[in-house]
Amino acid sequence: xxxxxxxxxxxxxxxxxxxxxxELRGIMMDYDDNRVLERLSLSVDAGSFCTIVGASGCGxxxxxxxxLSQEVPTHGRILLDxxxxxxxxxxxxGIVFQRYSVFPHLTVEExxxxxxxxxxxxxxxxxxxxxxxxxxxxxxxxxxxxxxAAAKDRFPTQLSGGMQQRLAIAQALxxxxxxxxxxxxxxxxxxxxxxxxHDLLLGLWEEMSMTIFMxxxxxxxxxxxxxxxxxxxxxxxxxxxxxxxxxxxxxxxPLNKNTTDKAPEPSELFASQLRN
Amino acid sequence: MRIINRxxxxxxxxxxxxxPFIAVLLLYVxxxxxxxxxxxxxxxxxxxxxxxxxxxxMAFVADKRSGDLLLWTDTFDSLMRLGVGMGxxxxxxxxxxxxxxxxxxxxxxxAPFVATISLIPPITILPILFIVFGLGEASKIMLIVLGxxxxxxxxxxxxxxxxxxxxxxxxxxxxxSVWQMIWRLVLPQTLPRLxxxxxxxxxxxxxxxxxxxxxxxxxGLGYRIFLVRxxxxxxxxxxxxxxxxxxxxxxxxxxxxxxxxxFPWHHLGGESL
Amino acid sequence: MTxxxxxxxxxxVAGLLAxxxxxxxxxxxxxxxxxxxWSIYVGWMPWGYLADSGIMKKWADKYEISxxxxxxxDYVESINQYTAGQFDGCSMTNMDALSIPAGGGVDTTALIVxxxxxxxxxxxxKDATELAAIKGQSVNLVELSVSHYLLARALxxxxxxxxxxxxxxxxxxxxxxxxxxxxxxxVVTWNPLLSEIEAQANATKVFDSAGIPxxxxxxxxxxTETLADNPAFGKALxxxxxxxxxxIASDSDEGKAARESMAVASGTDLAGYDxxxxxxxxxxxxxxxxxxxQSAELPNTMKFVAEFLFDKGILxxxxxxxxxxxxxFPDGSVFGDADNVKLRFDTSYMxxxxxxxx
Numbered sequence: 001x002x003x004x005x006x007x008x009x010x011x012x013x014x015x016x017x018x019x020x021x022x023e024l025r026g027i028m029m030d031y032d033d034n035r036v037l038e039r040l041s042l043s044v045d046a047g048s049f050c051t052i053v054g055a056s057g058c059g060x061x062x063x064x065x066x067x068l069s070q071e072v073p074t075h076g077r078i079l080l081d082x083x084x085x086x087x088x089x090x091x092x093x094g095i096v097f098q099r100y101s102v103f104p105h106l107t108v109e110e111x112x113x114x115x116x117x118x119x120x121x122x123x124x125x126x127x128x129x130x131x132x133x134x135x136x137x138x139x140x141x142x143x144x145x146x147x148x149a150a151a152k153d154r155f156p157t158q159l160s161g162g163m164q165q166r167l168a169i170a171q172a173l174x175x176x177x178x179x180x181x182x183x184x185x186x187x188x189x190x191x192x193x194x195x196x197x198h199d200l201l202l203g204l205w206e207e208m209s210m211t212i213f214m215x216x217x218x219x220x221x222x223x224x225x226x227x228x229x230x231x232x233x234x235x236x237x238x239x240x241x242x243x244x245x246x247x248x249x250x251x252x253x254p255l256n257k258n259t260t261d262k263a264p265e266p267s268e269l270f271a272s273q274l275r276n
Numbered sequence: 277m278r279i280i281n282r283x284x285x286x287x288x289x290x291x292x293x294x295x296p297f298i299a300v301l302l303l304y305v306x307x308x309x310x311x312x313x314x315x316x317x318x319x320x321x322x323x324x325x326x327x328x329x330x331x332x333x334m335a336f337v338a339d340k341r342s343g344d345l346l347l348w349t350d351t352f353d354s355l356m357r358l359g360v361g362m363g364x365x366x367x368x369x370x371x372x373x374x375x376x377x378x379x380x381x382x383x384x385x386x387a388p389f390v391a392t393i394s395l396i397p398p399i400t401i402l403p404i405l406f407i408v409f410g411l412g413e414a415s416k417i418m419l420i421v422l423g424x425x426x427x428x429x430x431x432x433x434x435x436x437x438x439x440x441x442x443x444x445x446x447x448x449x450x451x452x453s454v455w456q457m458i459w460r461l462v463l464p465q466t467l468p469r470l471x472x473x474x475x476x477x478x479x480x481x482x483x484x485x486x487x488x489x490x491x492x493x494x495x496g497l498g499y500r501i502f503l504v505r506x507x508x509x510x511x512x513x514x515x516x517x518x519x520x521x522x523x524x525x526x527x528x529x530x531x532x533x534x535x536x537x538x539f540p541w542h543h544l545g546g547e548s549l
Numbered sequence: 550m551t552x553x554x555x556x557x558x559x560x561x562v563a564g565l566l567a568x569x570x571x572x573x574x575x576x577x578x579x580x581x582x583x584x585x586x587w588s589i590y591v592g593w594m595p596w597g598y599l600a601d602s603g604i605m606k607k608w609a610d611k612y613e614i615s616x617x618x619x620x621x622x623d624y625v626e627s628i629n630q631y632t633a634g635q636f637d638g639c640s641m642t643n644m645d646a647l648s649i650p651a652g653g654g655v656d657t658t659a660l661i662v663x664x665x666x667x668x669x670x671x672x673x674x675k676d677a678t679e680l681a682a683i684k685g686q687s688v689n690l691v692e693l694s695v696s697h698y699l700l701a702r703a704l705x706x707x708x709x710x711x712x713x714x715x716x717x718x719x720x721x722x723x724x725x726x727x728x729x730x731x732x733x734x735x736v737v738t739w740n741p742l743l744s745e746i747e748a749q750a751n752a753t754k755v756f757d758s759a760g761i762p763x764x765x766x767x768x769x770x771x772x773t774e775t776l777a778d779n780p781a782f783g784k785a786l787x788x789x790x791x792x793x794x795x796x797i798a799s800d801s802d803e804g805k806a807a808r809e810s811m812a813v814a815s816g817t818d819l820a821g822y823d824x825x826x827x828x829x830x831x832x833x834x835x836x837x838x839x840x841x842x843q844s845a846e847l848p849n850t851m852k853f854v855a856e857f858l859f860d861k862g863i864l865x866x867x868x869x870x871x872x873x874x875x876x877x878f879p880d881g882s883v884f885g886d887a888d889n890v891k892l893r894f895d896t897s898y899m900x901x902x903x904x905x906x907x
Contacts, residue, residue, distance in 0.1 A: 070445055091449055101446060103446075105465055317655075406726050407726075411733055491720050492689060
């Protein structure tokens, strides 16, 4: 527990068997009569950083919720390490939302020791005495690293947006998830702070060798951070019944950090936007 | 400047706030004076001096018969009933409210029932309460509980349901069990709103307390008011009403203070009433 | 500025509020419109009949006035309304007349002494047959009412006092439901609740108002000043009342029909109403009422009542003794403070009725 995060490299023997970290087969997702996603198949290797872009209402967040098991697909299967995905959220998948990610009734430090309290705190999920002191020691370095050591006794609403999201990311990584899901985590932040956040995130990704899925509105951010970019869009349109068809992945771009310096224009990626 | 954009200074605010009170007081003094011109012993609108003297007598002169200081024994009796009643109602609201708000099975089985119960005016089933709980303290307390708990349950269930789904998911990804989520997430998020629900519940709570004491009792603020109403002793009733209002106000402010002390995070957002 | 305006406005509204009631109270003048109130009780049902049958109108027309007879559902409220000046007269007991209007400074005259309770109020014990068994029990009753007075008088007869038991103030509306609970072992109440409770298997009536005859008196009380300034008001009320009394007392079909309509109005049938009448000593003939009111027992009764009220602190905080409020009797004698007479028993109008002078 003395290290900040588990930085051990993934088991290389597993990589050789080429089981993808996440595999989606023929996913279709309906909300009532409203089709959100359709014909979605995807295979993502461990250690990928997938950025997900697309117009509003194109099922990006739904896609994340499926990976989180917050929703169950209407059709199709999702495999994690070759096994069916657990039917409810579990610690092997961490999540950072744009809002409501941290607990407003807990201080910064309490937000961070919560995971170990859940682990060993029993029925009430609370640690006392020495074990609580140990847990606080264990997160001291994390606090330092995300620059919140001085603010550890403050409540989240007393923090800036950037500080809140740093806390949210640190909290999401406490259980050392192999998959980290980010739903527009920097959408509400100022551009300057975003750059800092990008550095933090990339550093953690390399350090912990996670697989990351990140939804963003910002295409340049998607290019900058990702190793692979997934573009969600509706390919079929029924003008009389706009809800009849769902979105799917229209572009699946491997990103090479060395060659892709310039982000493409949105019009090149979103066919449906052009038609309108 | 438009009236909605005018900022009031502190003194102006204080004055504006005091005006309706002063107006009512003046109205009373004048009306009472006019009535007492006709009948100096008028019981309907006694003078402030008479009321002051009666209040003093109730508070500081031992009752001829029992030797008690009636105001304090009445206050103690009433606060005891209100305290126990609201305590039970609050506990029910917390337990059932969290169950309904958090556990789908509890919601399906209890929510329609509680919604129905909350619509029954408890006073209408009073004879049943008498048979089940007797004519003593239990039925008075139950009247308060029945009058306040169902609405408080519904309000707490809504508070729990309004906890952002994101937080619950987040807790799950941190490995929390259902009990742990209740203790560490749902309960702390609900407690400040429980105090709000309690503050709102106290409004019908007082009404049911006074009604309960009118029915069958040997002491209490409502008992005294309904007793002396038999001889139109407004000189006792009006100070008692003022006293009840004052007690209710103090309890409300204390609860607000408690909420601010115990749940500072809840009050960071802005000013609350 | 705002302050002044508010003040002025408050004064205006206060004036508006107080003036109408003040006018009703300012009775030292002749007037032609009167109103009296009454509430449901066996001995007062004739007031409702009197209004509905047109007998009241007939007598009011005779004296060229109008009299409005208003039924109020809550007995205490009706007395309070009268005391506050909303009515010129109200039916109530001798005890409540002393404690509420007279105690509240409203000079009140007993115009028509209608009846006294002769078993209409009683004490019922559960699983006990002797009054003495009431010792140590909780007794449910409407505190400070005639029930309370009856209990105090009953306890005297067996050498007990109120300190030997616990009085639990219980609303009359809840009395029957209260008796059904296990906690309640003793109640004091009046008809029709009394007969309802007495009918239950484990109930025994151990004492009733027949044990203190003539002490719980039902009277039409009117404002003394109004009566003094407007004798026609007293004459019309008294004349109408005794016309109805004669009718009820008669064995004629009209008399039966009148009793029947009163029975329905009080929520029972003729048999039920007759049963209640049996425990009520009605003064059908004005001469009987005059004799009763002039009797030497009445001052004694009022002394008991005044002492009871003083003991309970009802005569007002300034009352130094039970004699604080004076009660005047037909022979001119006064019980209590002769300088503060607020309750007057006056037989002159009943005497006129007896003499056929109305």
